[in-house]
Every structure is written in structure tokens, then in C-alpha cells.
Amino acid sequence: MSDWLIMLKTVIFPEFINTIFITVGTLILSIPLGLATGISLTITSEDGISSNYYLNLLLNKANNFLRSIPILILIILFIPFTRVVFGKAYGVLAAVLPLSAAAGAFFARLVEVNLREIKPGLIELGKALGLSKTQIVWEILMKESLPGISGSVTTCVISIIASSTVAGAVGAGGLGAIALSYGYQSFNYSILYTVVFIIVVMVQCVQYFGDKIRNFL
Amino acid sequence: MGNDSILKITTDLLLPALGETLIMVFISTIISTVLSFGMAIILIYSYEDGLKPNHTVYQIVNGFCNIFKSLPFIIVALAVIPFTKLIIGTSTGYKAAIVPLVIISTPYLAKMIETAFLEVSTGLVEAAKSMGIKNRDIILGVYINESLSGNLLNVATIMIWLVEASAVAAAIGAGGLGAVAITYGYRLSNPKIIFLAVIVLVVLVETIQWIANRAYYHVKP
Numbered sequence: 001m002s003d004w005l006i007m008l009k010t011v012i013f014p015e016f017i018n019t020i021f022i023t024v025g026t027l028i029l030s031i032p033l034g035l036a037t038g039i040s041l042t043i044t045s046e047d048g049i050s051s052n053y054y055l056n057l058l059l060n061k062a063n064n065f066l067r068s069i070p071i072l073i074l075i076i077l078f079i080p081f082t083r084v085v086f087g088k089a090y091g092v093l094a095a096v097l098p099l100s101a102a103a104g105a106f107f108a109r110l111v112e113v114n115l116r117e118i119k120p121g122l123i124e125l126g127k128a129l130g131l132s133k134t135q136i137v138w139e140i141l142m143k144e145s146l147p148g149i150s151g152s153v154t155t156c157v158i159s160i161i162a163s164s165t166v167a168g169a170v171g172a173g174g175l176g177a178i179a180l181s182y183g184y185q186s187f188n189y190s191i192l193y194t195v196v197f198i199i200v201v202m203v204q205c206v207q208y209f210g211d212k213i214r215n216f217l
Numbered sequence: 218m219g220n221d222s223i224l225k226i227t228t229d230l231l232l233p234a235l236g237e238t239l240i241m242v243f244i245s246t247i248i249s250t251v252l253s254f255g256m257a258i259i260l261i262y263s264y265e266d267g268l269k270p271n272h273t274v275y276q277i278v279n280g281f282c283n284i285f286k287s288l289p290f291i292i293v294a295l296a297v298i299p300f301t302k303l304i305i306g307t308s309t310g311y312k313a314a315i316v317p318l319v320i321i322s323t324p325y326l327a328k329m330i331e332t333a334f335l336e337v338s339t340g341l342v343e344a345a346k347s348m349g350i351k352n353r354d355i356i357l358g359v360y361i362n363e364s365l366s367g368n369l370l371n372v373a374t375i376m377i378w379l380v381e382a383s384a385v386a387a388a389i390g391a392g393g394l395g396a397v398a399i400t401y402g403y404r405l406s407n408p409k410i411i412f413l414a415v416i417v418l419v420v421l422v423e424t425i426q427w428i429a430n431r432a433y434y435h436v437k438p
Contacts, residue, residue: 068377068422069415070384072395076402076411162289169291169388170403176291183295184389196296203287 004190011178012194018092019174019202022099022164025092027157029100030107034156035149037063037104038111039137049123049133066105071163074098075170095164095172103160110152114145147217154210158203165199175199226410230397231417237311238393238421241383245318246376252323256282257330258356266339268352282324290382293321294389314391318382326375333367334360366437373429377422384418394418 037059043049044056069077078098079089086094118141126136142149168176175195183192221229256278262268263275285293294317298308301316337360345355361368387395394414402411 064423065419068419070381070395070418072384072388073398073402073411073415073418076398077415079403079406080408158287165289165291166385166388169385170399176289179292179295180388184298189299192295196292199289199292200284204284207283207287 004194007191008194011182012175012191012198015173015175015178016198019161019164019176021092022095022167022172022174023157023160025096026099026103026160026164027153029096030103030156030160031153033100033104034107035111037108038115039141041108041112042115042141043133043137047120049127049136063105063108066101067109071099071102071166072169074102075167075172090171092173095167095174099160099163099167102163103156106159107152107156110155111145111149114148114152115141117148118144147214150217151210151214154206154214157206157210161199161203161206223409223413226413230401230410231394231413234392234394234397234414235417235421238380238383238395241311241314241318241386241391241393242376242379245315245322245379245383246372248315249319249322249326249375250372252319253325253327253330254361256323256327257334258360260327260331261334261356261360262352268355282328285321285324286328288321290317290321290385291388293317294386298389309390311392314383314386314389314393318379318386321382322375322379325378326371329371329374330364330368333364333371336367337363366433369433369436370429373425376425376429380418380422380425 041056041059041063044052044059046053046056048056066074075095075098078101082094082097083089085097088094122140122144123136126140131139164172164174165176165179168174168178169180171177175198179192179195182188183195259278260267260275260282263271263278265272265275267275294314297317297320301308301313304316305313307313341359341363342355345359350358383391383393384395384398387393387399390396394417398411398414401407402414
């Protein structure tokens with residue numbers, strides 16, 4: 001068996017699983033978080049169904065602040081916090097927290113854009129029919145924007161894959177860490193380009209199936 | 218360094234790092250804006266309802282953009298190291314980081330500019346065509362002119378994104394504020410320096426966005 005095959009089996013495959021693990025873990029945390037924030041941003045806005053100036057301002061500022069910190073620095077900033085929660089600041093699990101914060105903030109903006117595209121007439125109709133605010137959110141906002149939001153989930157997954165590779169640079173493991181340690185630190189180009197190839201395929205698969213699901217909805 | 222006063226940290230460490238980040242971001246933005254306008258013009262020329270439809274050219278450029286714009290920056294930066302060495306002579310330092318930054322931001326910006334071009338009303342383009350205006354002048358006078366305000370925001374978006382990417386580039390030896398964060402925040406666990414670096418970055422991003430918004434309302438028809 002050649003070196004490359006051994007490396008594929010012993011190094012690349014376990015880290016591929018780690019990348020999947022980070023991505024799925026981050027998705028589980030960030031999608032509900034981002035959805036809730038996105039909905040709150042929309043309904044508390046000036047022309048929203050329960051407008052609240054201060055809450056909206058707070059959410060907007062917090063979101064902008066989170067999104068203007070580069071992910072690499074956000075991960076480093078989260079280290080003390082991660083250490084309190086998980087007892088350590090490296091490894092797969094530790095990466096999930098800062099990545100979720102970043103992905104949640106990003107997803108919230110995407111959700112907000114989707115919700116803004118809903119015709120105001122529909123919400124007026126809901127109000128005229130006597131629907132409660134909760135019903136308007138679930139029956140009108142969510143149902144109408146479902147295809148758009150599913151497209152946003154795809155975008156979000158791709159951005160999480162990208163940020164998980166960055167997390168590899170500060171101790172998270174995953175394919176990014178492999179690319180750095182084998183490609184950059186020991187100049188093993190066959191490992192590096194194998195990792196590049198796997199990530200290209202991963203991203204294209206996510207995009208392909210994301211588009212399929214969106215069209216289905 | 219960690220026990221020094223905030224003023225000393227700022228002048229000795231953060232300002233030079235900010236300078237490197239600014240150079241990386243500005244030069245990458247300029248080069249990638251020029252290149253992506255070129256690519257967007259090729260796309261708008263060759264797409265099926267375009268000025269000179271050409272399926273093959275469109276598919277090649279479009280496919281290239283779609284693959285590159287969704288790749289993680291760090292992976293691209295590592296993959297193009299041989300190419301960077303060929304052009305710059307080295308693969309470390311802030312000058313070398315400009316190569317991968319341009320490579321990854323150009324397809325992204327090109328697709329955004331293409332979207333802005335496609336939002337230009339087709340009626341306007343048809344009117345220009347029926348008046349016998351040359352294709353080159355349609356691109357300059359109609360597409361670029363009409364989409365100017367939108368593209369201004371697109372360039373600002375890419376610039377903010379480059380601030381983020383340039384921080385990541387520090388993981389492969391690029392310098393700048395990201396390198397300060399990695400060295401002092403991650404390896405030496407110095408909270409003071411990393412918080413100062415975050416403040417500088419947030420101010421930088423907010424400033425770029427603020428200038429872009431002002432310019433947007435200025436050029437908006």
C-alpha cells in the first residue's frame with residue numbers, strides 16, 4: 001500500500017469526519033439561534049408586527065459587532081468562555097461555540113433579508129383575519145419564506161465549512177488543520193491537494209443538494 | 218509587550234499591523250475590482266441574452282467563478298503557494314498574501330457585479346441597441362453607469378470580507394492584525410492586546426461601511 005493510501009486512511013479520513021462533526025454541530029446550534037434572531041430583527045423593526053425600537057437597536061448592533069470580527073479572532077476571543085463550558089479550548093467540540101456565534105449572526109441577516117421580501121399585503125391580510133402575532137410568524141412569515149430560507153441554509157453550511165477550516169489553524173482539528181500542518185508546515189503537496197479536492201467536492205455537493213431541496217420546496 | 222501601557226502597545230504593535238492589513242486589503246481590493254469588472258463584462262457579453270451570446274465562454278467563466286467563490290480562503294491560500302512563490306518570490310509576508318486574496322475575492326466580486334449588471338433594466342439596453350450604439354459603449358454608458366451605486370456597495374462588501382480574509386491569512390504567515398491576534402491572543406494568551414486588536418478591527422470595518430454608505434447616497438440617482 002502506498003504512503004498516500006495510508007495517509008488517506010489514517011489522517012485524512014478521521015479529520016474529514018471531524019469536519020463533518022464540526023459542521024453539523026455548528027448547524028444544530030446556529031440555525032435555531034439565527035432563525036430566532038432574524039425573526040426578532042424583522043418583527044421588532046420600525047414597520048414590523050411588534051416594533052420595539054430599543055430591542056431592534058440592540059439586536060442590530062450586537063449582530064453587526066459579531067459579524068465585523070474576523071472568525072479567526074472571534075475563535076481566539078472565545079477561548080476563555082469555551083474553557084469554562086467544555087474544560088478545554090482545543091478540539092472539535094471547542095470549535096463549535098465560536099463558529100455557532102459567527103454562523104448564527106450571519107444566518108440571522110440572511111433570514112432577515114428573506115423575511116423582508118414577503119409582500120406587506122400578506123401580513124396585513126393576516127392581521128385582518130385576526131391571526132395572533134405567533135400565528136403570523138409561523139403561518140405567513142415562515143411558510144412564505146421557506147424556499148428562500150432553505151437557500152440561506154445552504155449558504156450558511158458553505159460558510160461554516162469555510163470557517164471550520166480556519167478553526168483548524170487555532171487547534172480545532174478537521175481538514176483545515178491537515179491542510180495547514182501537512183501542506184504548509186511540512187510541504188506535503190499530495191496531502192494538501194487531496195484535502196483541497198475533498199473540500200471542493202464537499203462544497204459542490206452541499207450546493208447541489210441545497211439547490212435541489214430549494215427547488216423542491 | 219503584554220505589560221506595557223495601552224499607548225505603547227498601540228504605537229509599537231497595533232499601528233504597524235494595521236498598516237500591513239490596510240495595504241493587503243487596499244491593494245487586493247483595487248486589483249480584484251479591476252479583474253472582476255473584466256470578468257463580469259465577459260459574463261454579461263456572453264450569456265444567452267447578452268450582447269454577444271457565447272455558451273462555451275459563459276460556462277467556463279461562470280463555472281470558474283462558482284467553484285472559487287465557495288472555497289474556504291485558507292485552502293485556496295495553501296493551494297496557490299507555488300503560484301505565489303512564482304510571482305512574489307516568497308509565500309510569507311503581507312505582500313505574498315495579496316495573491317491568494319485577489320484569487321479568492323475576484324470570482325466572488327465578479328458574480329456580485331454580474332448580478333448588479335443584470336438588474337439594469339433590459340429596456341434601457343434595448344433602447345441603446347436600437348439606437349445603434351456600439352457594444353463597447355453600451356457596457357460603459359449603460360451597464361457600468363447605471364449600476365454604479367450598487368457596485369459601490371459590492372466593492373465595500375468585498376473590502377470588509379478582505380479584512381476578514383486577511384486576518385485568516387495570518388495563519389499562513391501573512392502579518393497584519395490577524396498575526397497580532399494569533400501571536401499575542403492565541404499563543405501568549407494576552408487578553409489586553411487581543412481586545413485592542415478587536416477594537417481596531419471593528420472600527421476599521423465600521424469605517425469602511427460608513428464611507429461606502431455615504432458614497433452610495435452620493436452617487437445614487
